[in-house]
Amino acid sequence: ELSGILAKRLDENSSSVNVVHNADPMLMILFAIIAGCAFLVSFSATNAYAETFYGDKYHFVIQNIVFYAAGIAAIVIAVIIARDLRLYVWATLAGAGVALFMLLLVLVIGKEAGGAKRWIEVAGVTIQPSEIAKTALVLGLALYMSIFHDKITDKNSTKNSFLYGVVFPMIPIAVICGLVYLEKHNSGMIIIAIIGI
Numbered sequence: 001e002l003s004g005i006l007a008k009r010l011d012e013n014s015s016s017v018n019v020v021h022n023a024d025p026m027l028m029i030l031f032a033i034i035a036g037c038a039f040l041v042s043f044s045a046t047n048a049y050a051e052t053f054y055g056d057k058y059h060f061v062i063q064n065i066v067f068y069a070a071g072i073a074a075i076v077i078a079v080i081i082a083r084d085l086r087l088y089v090w091a092t093l094a095g096a097g098v099a100l101f102m103l104l105l106v107l108v109i110g111k112e113a114g115g116a117k118r119w120i121e122v123a124g125v126t127i128q129p130s131e132i133a134k135t136a137l138v139l140g141l142a143l144y145m146s147i148f149h150d151k152i153t154d155k156n157s158t159k160n161s162f163l164y165g166v167v168f169p170m171i172p173i174a175v176i177c178g179l180v181y182l183e184k185h186n187s188g189m190i191i192i193a194i195i196g197i
Contacts, residue, residue, distance in 0.1 A: 039064055092139040096172075099136035102129035103179040116184035130180045130188040137176055137196055141169055173197070 043061050050059035081091045102120065106129045110117030119126045145152065152165040173196035180189040 092143045095136040096140050099133040118183050118185045133176050
């Protein structure tokens, strides 16, 4: 049923969406101002620490510039993906698969600290799979809601509305929360549950 509805939606929405046209310029300006302020506060608070322990007071400045650049690149990629529904579907399914794989992998090879396994180290970079799962959950639920919008908002059938609007979306939320609970990451589990709900 899901694949049939998805195929129909993809055929209906074969044209690309003008995501850039729909962007709020004031929101972008506010984001840039807040990011700039956070950058300055971070530099002010960490330059003495960085000079003492890393021998370079700009250590965290360079690190933040790299993270900001990666964030901007991620936003550009997300905008490109969001323009094409087929690409969005594949990216969402791939993201969900990666998140699920990493949530299982962290239980096996995760770094243990304080009795909890929350981190995976890949090529010298530590990754927290629950953070990837948050994004995958939001993208997956957005896709699900767009596919089953008619059944979720069906005013003629409370059963359909309840099943498609509450029960079925709770399944991926429960699975992700269960896996994060096994990591002994209770705060992450609560945040994911709140985001999902």
